[in-house]
């Protein structure tokens with residue numbers, strides 16, 4: 001029978017910086033947040049991602065018993081300085097088209113599970129960062145980014161990969177909390193150029209430059 005330690009070793013052997021475990025219980029508070037903020041997040045559904053449904057892992061896999069979160073770090077390679085100044089690190093280290101890096105490592109980890117009789121699903125609409133915090137892998141900043149407990153020098157250059165599995169594992173202690181130091185006076189909120197960040201630690205996603213760049217064709221970022 002595969003143990004947590006076996007999976008931890010395999011995750012590291014496949015190049016993941018960290019791994020955590022949580023239950024397949026629904027993400028109730030996250031669901032409530034999404035339902036009460038439909039105006040801000042409802043547009044995601046029109047892109048084919050049903051975020052509200054994704055808060056229940058059993059809607060993804062009825063026999064779900066646990067969620068395994070693999071932590072991918074973008075802070076493993078260096079890139080030419082002139083590129084780093086213009087492109088986000090996740091895009092420099094991105095295999096969404098080539099499928100020759102992270103995709104292969106996720107496939108290898110899932111194959112290892114399958115070889116030991118564990119089925120897994122890799123959903124796009126499960127709350128990945130909340131799953132990571134529930135699995136004890138890090139905390140949140142007031143800038144709404146997820147900060148890793150140990151990957152990427154405890155930074156936010158990470159990507160949680162969530163796998164819903166049909167085998168129960170002892171869950172890790174959750175770390176769902178704000179991790180900002182008390183001495184920081186909301187520097188991110190003051191600096192946010194589009195005023196997307198709010199003082200209560202939430203974001204207006206439709207003001208975020210990421211949203212404006214991807215989904216609003218008439219917005220062009222200049223001067224960088």
Ligand code: SF4
Nearest residue numbers: 141142143180184188
């Ligand atoms: S700038 Fe300050 S308030 Fe904002 S995320 Fe960083 S530590 Fe938290």
